[in-house]
Amino acid sequence: MTSPPLAARLGIPSGPLFFPVTAFGPDGSVALDVYRAHVRAGVEGGAAAVFACCGTGEFHALTPEEFQACVRAAVEAADGRVPVVAGAGYGTALAVRFARLARDAGADGLLAMPPYLVVAGQQGLLRHYRELAAATSLPIVVYQRDNAVFTPGTVVALARTDGVIGFKDGLGDLDLMQRIVSAVRTEGQGDFLYFNGLPTAEQTQLAYRGIGIALYSSAVFCFAPEIALAFHKALASGDDPTAHRLLDGFYRPFVELRAQGGGYAVSLVKAGVRLRGLDVGEVRPPLHEPAEDHVTQLARLIDRGRTLLREGM
Numbered sequence: 215m216t217s218p219p220l221a222a223r224l225g226i227p228s229g230p231l232f233f234p235v236t237a238f239g240p241d242g243s244v245a246l247d248v249y250r251a252h253v254r255a256g257v258e259g260g261a262a263a264v265f266a267c268c269g270t271g272e273f274h275a276l277t278p279e280e281f282q283a284c285v286r287a288a289v290e291a292a293d294g295r296v297p298v299v300a301g302a303g304y305g306t307a308l309a310v311r312f313a314r315l316a317r318d319a320g321a322d323g324l325l326a327m328p329p330y331l332v333v334a335g336q337q338g339l340l341r342h343y344r345e346l347a348a349a350t351s352l353p354i355v356v357y358q359r360d361n362a363v364f365t366p367g368t369v370v371a372l373a374r375t376d377g378v379i380g381f382k383d384g385l386g387d388l389d390l391m392q393r394i395v396s397a398v399r400t401e402g403q404g405d406f407l408y409f410n411g412l413p414t415a416e417q418t419q420l421a422y423r424g425i426g427i428a429l430y431s432s433a434v435f436c437f438a439p440e441i442a443l444a445f446h447k448a449l450a451s452g453d454d455p456t457a458h459r460l461l462d463g464f465y466r467p468f469v470e471l472r473a474q475g476g477g478y479a480v481s482l483v484k485a486g487v488r489l490r491g492l493d494v495g496e497v498r499p500p501l502h503e504p505a506e507d508h509v510t511q512l513a514r515l516i517d518r519g520r521t522l523l524r525e526g527m
Contacts, residue, residue: 230432232261238495253291289320303327328362347377359384366397380407437486464519
């Protein structure tokens with residue numbers, strides 16, 4: 215039986231979107247068995263999709279061969295239960311190469327990350343993503359952040375591009391996002407998907423929900439799935455008191471802790487996974503491990519989040 219198209223599978227937010235960390239062994243090599251276990255636990259725990267080898271998965275630090283091996287492992291662990299979307303980035307030629315590696319590994323789609331380093335104009339950005347879309351059969355979600363920031367007109371053009379199914383925002387400019395959503399809707403592309411892709415997206419998801427964006431990435435799901443699931447359920451049911459309780463008692467303090475170190479959006483998440491008993495190893499350079507005191511604070515914060523869940527029962 216053929217699976218439904220990726221857009222249809224992602225369009226109903228049945229659970230958090232899972233961005234697994236990439237597991238490394240003591241010698242620094244990719245630990246595929248541990249990675250499979252991590253992905254499998256997330257799928258069985260209620261994730262709606264797996265986004266493999268993206269930002270939280272240290273895409274920047276993986277060789278093409280490691281990337282393909284990890285994507286294949288994620289596909290094996292998901293076993294068709296949820297879609298697997300793989301990262302693709304750098305310049306156009308390398309993005310196309312990663313897209314083909316992901317396709318051959320069995321991925322269902324791509325998260326197209328910003329081009330490497332350069333600050334390009336709208337014409338160049340559009341050409342980059344259109345060439346990527348033309349070179350692969352995998353559906354693509356374009357990721358806005360850092361040096362890839364789009365005007366509403368460019369997003370309209372992307373939405374009209376065969377193979378581009380969605381737009382993930384990691385910039386956080388709600389005025390711009392409202393204008394993008396409005397422009398795309400006005401041009402008749404009402405089935406285009408939007409994602410809140412900010413670090414710890416739960417912190418801003420009430421605001422994104424207000425402009426019609428229901429899908430969001432959840433790094434917290436990696437290490438505190440019960441908290442992430444409870445927040446997702448609260449949003450889906452309109453239970454704002456529960457959402458506010460978790461925002462005030464867990465998510466805001468976590469965001470403030472994350473801000474204590476560069477790269478903590480990845481390394482602190484990875485530390486959280488280790489705290490839960492799965493040894494996924496350390497981050498690769500140029501990222502660095504969080505300070506011991508910050509890991510201790512994270513452990514206390516996870517306990518606080520669980521307490522909040524019990525208090526709300």
